[in-house]
Amino acid sequence: MTAEPAPSQEGERVLDWVTRHAARLAGTGPAPLRRITVSTATLAVHVEWAPPPAGGAAPPACPAVEGTPAAAARQDAIMVTSPMVGTFYRAREPGAAPFVEIGDLVEPGQQIGIVEAMKLMNAVQAEHGGRVAEVIAADGAPVQYEEPLLALVPDDRA
Amino acid sequence: MTAEPAPSQEGERVLDWVTRHAARLAGTGPAPLRRITVSTATLAVHVEWAPPPAGGAAPPACPAVEGTPAAAARQDAIMVTSPMVGTFYRAREPGAAPFVEIGDLVEPGQQIGIVEAMKLMNAVQAEHGGRVAEVIAADGAPVQYEEPLLALVPDDRA
């Protein structure tokens, strides 16, 4: 859809407005800006972003996104996933050391973080052991049920 | 669905009616009778036949019905089909000899019947030659476009 041709003076103002806001708008969407429609007289603004690269709103059913190096690493990894929907914390309290860091050896049953839902702090434990290859969910991030939090790689010593 | 329980005398009459008509009804449908529903007081009759064995109302797209001996014979046959929707006649006029009979040799282009539509008599010609293996459409039968009329088997002498 395209902008209605506006009288020249109004056109100037609109173009100015678009220019000033385009950069700001570009940063707010999930993907590059694709189209801005402005309609004068009664002001209708229509901003469209390119479709997000992946499934968008779909839940993270499969953590592996093919083609990225991290994804390749994750192929053989054991995922520690969230046991519930809530907020993920890597440490027992703000400022404390994380439960685990990349490179740490994790034993089966070891606590690797906390998921908080409705003020209840729920310990997240690794079901299987392994070495921490990647911390997938950031500290304080909202996570869904079964969303991957950590990637472990099997380790003989674990 | 089942019949409403009727007062005994009415019940007798209804049962009698059903018995008398069941046999007649059985012959009218495309398949065995499956169910008769009778409702008294305001008289609702519901008669249901088993679903017809084949595709029912579907047009005769494929003439072969597997499992019958004729069908087996038709597998290799060349079909002469109707060039239009209308009434098929095997002879030039009532009482005259049919254009072709079973066992006749038919040459390419030979007339094998007539299809009448809106008083126009259209000659039906065999596109390919062969020996008449089966006359599929009866004299005077309504036929659809591309409905098989005759089955020919290839014959070296044709």
Place this chain on the structure above:
Amino acid sequence: MFTTVLIANRGEIALRVLRTCREMGIRTVVAHSTADRDTPAVRLADEAVQIGPAAPRRSYLNPAAIVAAALQTGADAVHPGYGFLSESAEFAEICRAHGLTLIGPPPEVIARLGDKTSAREFAKTAGLAVLPGGGTCGGAAEAARTAAAIGYPVVVKAAAGGGGRAMTVVHEPGDFARAHAATRRDALALFGDPRVYVERYLDAARHVEVQVLADGHGNVVHLGARDCTVQRRRQKLIEETPPPTLTAAAVERLGALTVRAALTAGYVGAGTFEYVLDEHGACHFIEVNCRLQVEHPITEMVTGVDLVREQLLIAAGRPLSLRQQDIVSRGVAIECRVNAEDPSRGFLPTAGTIEHFVPPGGPFTRVDTHASAGARVTADYDPLIAKVAVWAPDRAQALARADRALEEMVVQGPGVRTGLPFLREVLAHPLFRYAKHTTGLVDQMMSTPVP
């Protein structure tokens, strides 16, 4: 009432007619081409007759095949749907000669109102305003004088035409002679009739039409008006009722005028009188459609009247059970035509097989479609895949609902493209939202490059 109705059409309209027949307990026979063997209307029909190959000339446009199919299946009436033979006076005559009731007006009415020149003359006598213009029985010179008297731009149209074909807009007197000759040639080629007429051309017009029902006993009612201004290639894309720019009183006046004209014409059946509205809001008669229209569902949604049912009752000789005061229109209804076509390539029809098909549903949403997963879209026929119609108490809600319905619809498959995204762009267009659009809207949208 009829025992058996033969449906001489295909696609969604065959299904539409079948549905009402089934609801009325009338047996249905669907006459179909080889290409339509596996369609829902054929699957659901009590009986189906294959009448010819895919080419319409030898099937849906072949009166002999249709009449033969009707006679051999014991049909007592034929429903022609829209398009194909639905407005052929000759076909209506043939049906009558074979003792078949054609569901539509009598042949004489079709002959008089189907020809655009005679319909124009009729409209004048019936008191309907027509655009300045006239027939051109004389030569090119007389036609040019007519054009000059009308004032440019003018349009030269085939008298026997329809569907936006054999129709040329002329902006300059110097171009007239050539355009006149070319249109006569096109008219002869397309309709077998070289007669043309000249009319003032309205650049920025709105298209409005009035639905009428007339029985064989002198009763005529109208069911309000539809706005069909959104068109591409002179074919309707989005229709709505009531027309957003007409007041209820204006619709009532136009309706009353149309009823009087239909009475004068001896009209019988369901029909539509089409008008253009100029920039001053004045109404000018253009033509009559002697049949059910594609966009009839929106009238059904606001009035609650099943138009196919009324057609069948009228054709069976029943007097109308509806009086004008019984017809109460409620709310706003909008129909979007989902075509298998590519708007970015001039609305070129696309062909393919539909693999995923999810029609919209839910509140106040009606879908008329013959498509489903596995259906083939062929180039043999009209590219219409589905009609999505919605109802709401007011226009703003109806527009939002239409957009919601189109958004949730899925039509996917190799080669298949649809107008769905384009329809949503129209719904979102400020000119359309403010009902300030004209028949030029789609061209405006296509010609302004995307930044």
Place this chain on the structure above:
Amino acid sequence: MFTTVLIANRGEIALRVLRTCREMGIRTVVAHSTADRDTPAVRLADEAVQIGPAAPRRSYLNPAAIVAAALQTGADAVHPGYGFLSESAEFAEICRAHGLTLIGPPPEVIARLGDKTSAREFAKTAGLAVLPGGGTCGGAAEAARTAAAIGYPVVVKAAAGGGGRAMTVVHEPGDFARAHAATRRDALALFGDPRVYVERYLDAARHVEVQVLADGHGNVVHLGARDCTVQRRRQKLIEETPPPTLTAAAVERLGALTVRAALTAGYVGAGTFEYVLDEHGACHFIEVNCRLQVEHPITEMVTGVDLVREQLLIAAGRPLSLRQQDIVSRGVAIECRVNAEDPSRGFLPTAGTIEHFVPPGGPFTRVDTHASAGARVTADYDPLIAKVAVWAPDRAQALARADRALEEMVVQGPGVRTGLPFLREVLAHPLFRYAKHTTGLVDQMMSTPVP
């Protein structure tokens, strides 16, 4: 108005709520279990949050998961649909405590009307007739005396019950003590609350309910009544409006009584008051449903009111824009619930994958479904696949239309069986056609052997 609504439900009702939110420009978040990851509501939502595994206790019945999902997605309101947490006063409290608007009545109203004993007591004070009966705070002996005073047959029901569970019909005084004890045990097991009450049991009853809308400003209107007499396993199968055995005046009286009761209760939101009609046509209150109901589409079809839209406006604090005189009911609407179940095996739910799915369409036909080709039907949830609702000017035409719609519907796939043929048998049954059926119809049909 809300910016973002979290939909805490699944299946067709999640889609239903999403549609109206979309039409109103409200952002939607769909909270879903792992089993529902690939459903249309998730596909169409602005955002989706996976809240737990297939088991409802850990997802759709888990208040913590739903509240966490609402908070992390910035939702300001939660729509609970029907079933699951939609009538949980506790969940309503939790939402309130977390600053979320639950779309439904306030927790106190749910607590008072959701408990069947207190709802019964409330109804009496509000002037609604109730069946003879009473709570049984005392022991079994007192309960038996109550039963004797009422007269047999009686039904023993869980105070906290619903959905036809923990409910025992007793025909003989000698059976009472055992039935009373068993129902208490069931009630404790199912609802965590052993309280039961005793009520006269109507063998041959009709089930009628009144739809109300109440805002937070003391305005209450009713939208007529629905008849939900056709039930299997005490769950509704076919609903229609208006009730075919009540006159318009009787519906109006029942509506007015219900409006007064809703006002007395301080009701806010959309709600339904359920009644049984005995063989003399007298109405007795049974219960209140503090939520949207499965069968709400038929009320929408006759009134033109979008009930979900009204729910959202009310929850946002708006005063009702509809006055009682604005609500004009037109024609008859019927809904048929198409379940994945096998009527010949006691309506046992069936599971499988749908390969072919063709919903009905065309005139005056509404389909609410989350199913499509490729959809899995699992045993995890309610077997409802689709609701097919039709409208017509009168009941005879509506019945014919419902049958036509069910006939054209296709739901096929390995393991999948549906109630479609059985629904058509109900529509054709003389007792149903003459509206002389009672809640016992389905049992009558199933117990009479096919000849």
